[in-house]
Amino acid sequence: MNYLMHLMVYFEIFAIVALSLNLMLGYGGLLQIAHAGYYGIGAYSATLLWVHFGFGFIPGLILAGVCAGFLSLLVSLPARRFKGDYFVMVSIAVQALIYAVLYNWTSVTNGPFGISGIPKPEVLGVEFSSTGAVTLLYGFIALIFIGVISLLKTSPFGRALQAIRDDELAAKSVGIPVNKLKMQVFAIASALVGCAGGLYAAYVSYIDPTSFNLNESILMLSMVVIGGVGNIRGPLLGAFILITLPEALRFVALPDAIAANIRLLIYGVLLIILMLVRPQGLAGNYRYQ
Amino acid sequence: MVVNNDANLLTKTQTAKSVIKKSGFSKLVVENIALSFGGKQVLKNVGLELLPGQVGLLTGENGSGKTTLLNVLSGFLKPEAGQAHLIKEGKTIDILKEESDGLPLLGIARLWQDIRLFHTMTALENVLTAAPSIGINPFRAIFQPIKVRQQEKILIKKALNWLDIMGMKERSGSSGDKLSLGQAKRVAIARLLQTGAEVLLLDEPLAGLDQAASLQLVNDLGILAQETGKALLIVEHNQHSIIPIADYKYELVNGVINTTELRNRDDVA
Ligand SMILES: Nc1ncnc2c1ncn2[C@@H]1O[C@H](COP(=O)(O)OP(=O)(O)O)[C@@H](O)[C@H]1O
Ligand SMILES: [Mg+2]
Numbered sequence: 030m031n032y033l034m035h036l037m038v039y040f041e042i043f044a045i046v047a048l049s050l051n052l053m054l055g056y057g058g059l060l061q062i063a064h065a066g067y068y069g070i071g072a073y074s075a076t077l078l079w080v081h082f083g084f085g086f087i088p089g090l091i092l093a094g095v096c097a098g099f100l101s102l103l104v105s106l107p108a109r110r111f112k113g114d115y116f117v118m119v120s121i122a123v124q125a126l127i128y129a130v131l132y133n134w135t136s137v138t139n140g141p142f143g144i145s146g147i148p149k150p151e152v153l154g155v156e157f158s159s160t161g162a163v164t165l166l167y168g169f170i171a172l173i174f175i176g177v178i179s180l181l182k183t184s185p186f187g188r189a190l191q192a193i194r195d196d197e198l199a200a201k202s203v204g205i206p207v208n209k210l211k212m213q214v215f216a217i218a219s220a221l222v223g224c225a226g227g228l229y230a231a232y233v234s235y236i237d238p239t240s241f242n243l244n245e246s247i248l249m250l251s252m253v254v255i256g257g258v259g260n261i262r263g264p265l266l267g268a269f270i271l272i273t274l275p276e277a278l279r280f281v282a283l284p285d286a287i288a289a290n291i292r293l294l295i296y297g298v299l300l301i302i303l304m305l306v307r308p309q310g311l312a313g314n315y316r317y318q
Numbered sequence: 319m320v321v322n323n324d325a326n327l328l329t330k331t332q333t334a335k336s337v338i339k340k341s342g343f344s345k346l347v348v349e350n351i352a353l354s355f356g357g358k359q360v361l362k363n364v365g366l367e368l369l370p371g372q373v374g375l376l377t378g379e380n381g382s383g384k385t386t387l388l389n390v391l392s393g394f395l396k397p398e399a400g401q402a403h404l405i406k407e408g409k410t411i412d413i414l415k416e417e418s419d420g421l422p423l424l425g426i427a428r429l430w431q432d433i434r435l436f437h438t439m440t441a442l443e444n445v446l447t448a449a450p451s452i453g454i455n456p457f458r459a460i461f462q463p464i465k466v467r468q469q470e471k472i473l474i475k476k477a478l479n480w481l482d483i484m485g486m487k488e489r490s491g492s493s494g495d496k497l498s499l500g501q502a503k504r505v506a507i508a509r510l511l512q513t514g515a516e517v518l519l520l521d522e523p524l525a526g527l528d529q530a531a532s533l534q535l536v537n538d539l540g541i542l543a544q545e546t547g548k549a550l551l552i553v554e555h556n557q558h559s560i561i562p563i564a565d566y567k568y569e570l571v572n573g574v575i576n577t578t579e580l581r582n583r584d585d586v587a
Contacts, residue, residue, distance in 0.1 A: 177460055184459035184466060185451040192436050192447040199434035202392060203448035204422030204513050213456050259438075 034160045039272050041167040042228050045174050047252040047264035049221035055258030056190035057214040063120040064222055064249045066127035067097040069241025071223025072230040073138060076147050086151045090227040097223025098216040105212045124243050131238040143237025150231045163232055190214055255303055257310025266311055343406040343425050343516040345369055351390060351400030360386050362573030368549040375560040376553045378570030384553045385431055388519045392428040393418030423450055427515035431522045433506050435494035441505045442490040445477040448512035480508040500531045520552045524559055532559055
């Protein structure tokens with residue numbers, strides 16, 4: 030039971046991760062490869078604020094989102110260019126850079142040893158120390174974020190993003206400020222995933238750079254692509270599958286030495302089959318191109 | 319063509335003067351535009367003028383540079399030389415200095431030769447994308463959802479009205495990729511109207527339409543220009559179909575425009 034609740038917490042965190050990435054990929058048409066990097070920025074900022082500066086859980090979480098969102102502006106403001114290949118290259122570089130900073134800036138991040146002793150979530154004087162309590166708290170927070178994302182999706186902002194994704198030139202020709210909107214959606218998605226990073230840190234109480242590397246970014250992308258882009262249920266389904274699948278595979282008796290590799294192989298094969306059979310993802314509205 | 323009373327449209331009885339006042343703009347002036355691709359000079363010295371309610375026919379051989387000129391006037395290409403100004407409410411807008419996504423709000427917008435509807439949206443949503451709305455700001459979308467929704471209601475009414483005017487109200491719920499070519503063009507024109515721009519650049523709106531559909535659209539465009547005071551620059555290879563509603567014929571030959579004033583419109587004295 031405790032184990033199921035543990036999975037539930039992960040699902041709640043990754044629901045926010047996948048939905049925020051979907052804002053970029055599914056609505057903004059931006060192939061973000063550094064999402065785990067912004068997730069890490071959120072996790073580390075929140076941790077430092079909580080551990081070293083005595084911030085409360087919620088203020089630290091919000092500031093972590095602000096930091097990640099602010100970083101996205103540092104990336105998008107100077108270039109103001111979001112053309113496909115260019116953006117992909119930049120985001121790969123950003124992912125590598127963030128990882129390198131987390132790994133090497135030992136005086137702040139403690140490098141590869143990570144930071145431990147991160148305080149448990151505490152809201153209004155109530156400490157959420159048991160897994161069950163965290164499940165409830167994070168479920169509540171995830172619902173708020175889902176509400177915010179649906180509000181955005183159904184607003185003129187969401188419609189304008191959809192227009193950009195469908196046809197960028199046509200969007201410009203009807204007066205949609207394309208670059209500005211991409212910058213905004215990038216900042217919002219980064220802020221949301223930054224908060225998710227903070228939630229993760231508070232739950233596991235220990236973070237190190239390996240949770241925020243390129244592999245993790247690819248896992249996040251897989252969630253969105255497998256589940257399907259462009260709506261809310263797709264990324265949720267994708268997050269659910271990619272969190273429960275490894276656990277399900279645990280019950281298949283695999284020799285320890287090759288279990289990890291077999292798991293990767295199964296992901297790969299699943300992804301390929303899915304792309305062939307259902308390119309729009311399991312519950313997606315349309316195909317990401 | 320159905321024109322609602324509550325629309326921002328003018329009745330036929332209003333004078334040209336009030337049309338000018340209503341539409342807010344007074345003149346489009348394009349002078350000496352030059353542009354080349356590689357070594358090939360497509361536009362050498364292009365100029366034209368349009369007043370509110372006027373229809374200009376832009377014609378010329380295939381590859382003569384008609385679309386290129388529209389790309390310049392809608393901000394998608396920057397020419398090597400020349401000027402383009404929109405004179406509006408006493409102000410002069412330098413079209414060539416503006417970004418393509420800023421021009422519709424300033425008063426000039428274009429229809430694409432290949433239509434370019436948003437294919438994952440309904441006709442109505444397509445039209446709604448063109449409305450400048452407060453909810454395009456994500457913070458207002460989150461923190462002022464009621465205000466945004468109230469404005470949305472007004473914008474939907476306006477969009478349905480433009481669809482109605484283009485004869486597409488019944489198709490407002492159809493998805494963009496399920497419309498016939500003729501319907502898609504009409505929806506795209508409704509979308510163009512929703513931008514609020516006063517100068518509309520239409521790239522081959524008749525291409526691919528049969529005789530009847532073509533005649534009907536020309537007729538509707540003529541009435542639109544008259545009743546809304548919008549100026550239309552219509553690109554058409556087959557000039558005879560547009561001439562009945564046109565005030566000027568601008569023919570692009572070797573990068574230069576030959577202007578012919580047409581006097582066969584009864585409202586142009
Ligand atoms: N982006 C471009 N790059 C290079 N050449 C172009 C480009 N756009 C148009 N041309 C060339 O410019 C000429 C005019 O094209 P266009 O304006 O599309 O003609 P029209 O619309 O009158 O048929 C053609 O010879 C075309 O090949
Ligand atoms: Mg053309």
